[in-house]
Amino acid sequence: VTDIVSSDYASPGADPVAKEADLARWLRERGSVLVGYSGGVDSTYLACVALQTLGPDHVLAVIGRSPSYPMEQWTRARDVAARLALPVLEIDTAELDDPRYAANPANRCYFCKTTLWGRLVPVAHSRGLAVVIDGTNADDVRDHRPGALAARQHGVESPLATLGLTKSDIRERSRALGLPTWAQPSSPCLSSRIPYGSPVTAERLRRIETAEGALRTLGVSGDLRVRDYGDLARIEMPSLAFEHWYAAPRREQLSAAVRSAGYEHVVLDLAGFRSGSLNVLAGVHAP
Amino acid sequence: MRRSAAAAAPTRDDAGGAHATPTTAGPAARRATHGHRAERLASALAPRGLPCRVEAREGLAIVYPASALESRLVDPAVRRQIVALGQECGFTHVAVALGAGTG
Numbered sequence: 001v002t003d004i005v006s007s008d009y010a011s012p013g014a015d016p017v018a019k020e021a022d023l024a025r026w027l028r029e030r031g032s033v034l035v036g037y038s039g040g041v042d043s044t045y046l047a048c049v050a051l052q053t054l055g056p057d058h059v060l061a062v063i064g065r066s067p068s069y070p071m072e073q074w075t076r077a078r079d080v081a082a083r084l085a086l087p088v089l090e091i092d093t094a095e096l097d098d099p100r101y102a103a104n105p106a107n108r109c110y111f112c113k114t115t116l117w118g119r120l121v122p123v124a125h126s127r128g129l130a131v132v133i134d135g136t137n138a139d140d141v142r143d144h145r146p147g148a149l150a151a152r153q154h155g156v157e158s159p160l161a162t163l164g165l166t167k168s169d170i171r172e173r174s175r176a177l178g179l180p181t182w183a184q185p186s187s188p189c190l191s192s193r194i195p196y197g198s199p200v201t202a203e204r205l206r207r208i209e210t211a212e213g214a215l216r217t218l219g220v221s222g223d224l225r226v227r228d229y230g231d232l233a234r235i236e237m238p239s240l241a242f243e244h245w246y247a248a249p250r251r252e253q254l255s256a257a258v259r260s261a262g263y264e265h266v267v268l269d270l271a272g273f274r275s276g277s278l279n280v281l282a283g284v285h286a287p
Numbered sequence: 288m289r290r291s292a293a294a295a296a297p298t299r300d301d302a303g304g305a306h307a308t309p310t311t312a313g314p315a316a317r318r319a320t321h322g323h324r325a326e327r328l329a330s331a332l333a334p335r336g337l338p339c340r341v342e343a344r345e346g347l348a349i350v351y352p353a354s355a356l357e358s359r360l361v362d363p364a365v366r367r368q369i370v371a372l373g374q375e376c377g378f379t380h381v382a383v384a385l386g387a388g389t390g
Contacts, residue, residue: 195345229344234382243361246383255386267349267382270366270373 016169024053026159034124034132036116036156037061037088038069039077041167042135044181045174046160050133051086060129061086064093064116067202068189070209072216080180091119096202106146106196112189113150121154132156138166143275185223186275194228204228211261218257220245223273226258233263239272321345328376332356337369346379 014022027033027050035047047061063069063077081088093115095101101111117132124132134151136158141148151158160170167186174182190205211226211233220237227234235254237245245254246268255266321343328348329341338353350369352360359365360383373381 229347232344234347234380235385239363239366242363242366246361252386259386266385267347268385269380269382270350270360271370271381 014164016165016173019163019165019169020049020173022163023049023159023165026163027053030130032058032129032131033060034120034127034129035059035061036120036132036134037063037077037081037086038135038187039063039073039080039181040135040187041174041181041184042137042160042170044077044080044135044179045170045177046133046135047081047086048084048174048177048179051084056085056087058129059087060123060127061088062120062123063088063090064119065090066093066095067205068095068112068191068200070187070190070212072209072213073187083180089123091123093119096200102200104191104194104196104198104200106144108191108196108200109145109147110150112191113147114153117150117154117156121156134158136161137170138164193225198228198230207262211258211263214257214260215254218253220254223275225273226261227269231263232265232267233258233261234267234269236269236273242268242270242272324348324376324378328373328378328381331372331376332369335368335372337365343378346377348373348376348378348381350381350383352383 023046032054033050035043035050037043037047043061047059050059061081063074065074078088080086093112095112095115098111098115101108101115121132124130132155134156136145136148136151137160141161148158150156165173171182190208191200193208194200194204208226208228212224215224215226215235220241222238222241223236225236227236235258245251251268254268258266325341325343325348329339332339332341332350337356337359339356340351340353342349342351370381
């Protein structure tokens with residue numbers, strides 16, 4: 001962790017306002033940026049600060065579209081960008097075409113990010129943008145993130161992590177900036193719901209997205225994952241929500257909603273939502 | 288889903304044929320192991336007043352609660368106890384079956 005946090009800027013323990021000032025300074029030193037933008041908490045905050053600091057002629061937010069990117073998030077990303085007057089470009093990344101990705105190894109994210117950055121870096125060059133940046137934050141570098149290697153290989157920088165901005169810092173500053181994403185649950189790609197070693201297919205991704213959408217429609221809020229075991233779906237939701245949703249008849253409603261997406265069997269996790277839950281199953285640990 | 292402890296015993300076909308002698312843990316051996324874990328978990332839960340049937344799917348334990356346990360699952364302490372026992376039995380995740388179509 002220590003080698004990624006820059007000593008030229010405020011320490012990781014500094015207050016979020018000071019870190020944001022560091023971020024603005026870091027951005028000014030680059031002059032122009034292409035932001036890998038998903039509409040999530042981190043990349044939205046990064047794009048917003050970049051826009052405020054550099055102006056719209058020196059910032060381009062790029063959305064990489066693929067079957068693993070939920071439609072709901074795509075819509076939200078576009079809405080937020082429009083609200084901020086953020087210049088946006090959308091490109092199709094098609095990582096499922098890479099059999100190394102589709103095989104779903106533990107370093108699947110490496111192949112996804114290799115495809116993504118392999119498309120975005122040339123866009124930055126062609127438009128004269130100085131650097132490509134992503135929304136990796138200081139907490140992320142403590143997690144299992146094989147995609148970070150692809151970023152390094154493509155020269156992509158992660159200023160939020162470099163400057164010690166944690167998820168909590170980013171939420172706090174996003175709220176202060178009036179960003180609608182400040183309390184948004186984390187939303188990793190849909191492939192993260194499939195156990196490593198089990199193939200990622202467009203059909204499975206659609207089924208996961210449909211099931212999670214059905215649960216949202218039912219009223220499930222907060223962190224939510226439908227983990228895909230083929231014909232069986234395991235629902236993870238915040239532990240505090242268990243009592244409400246396990247009570248009859250709601251548990252039958254949960255089951256029906258998920259089965260309507262194409263699963264035969266539905267189970268509700270007793271431990272509740274855990275970020276990176278399937279890493280445990282595969283024995284994958286943070287570096 | 289057919290991973291009950293009773294159904295987990297390897298068959299000749301599961302083992303790869305009548306003359307096959309697997310040198311590593313194949314699907315049948317893994318099912319037997321998972322089935323054994325499921326039995327252990329159910330046996331650990333019963334004397335604690337948590338009667339249920341358990342099925343295994345790889346590292347996932349699926350709990351089918353008896354009616355006496357169903358209402359107790361809303362207690363976070365009970366859920367934590369079941370998860371802890373599941374981990375002791377080698378499971379990475381423990382979940383309760385929901386509604387029709389499960390099992």
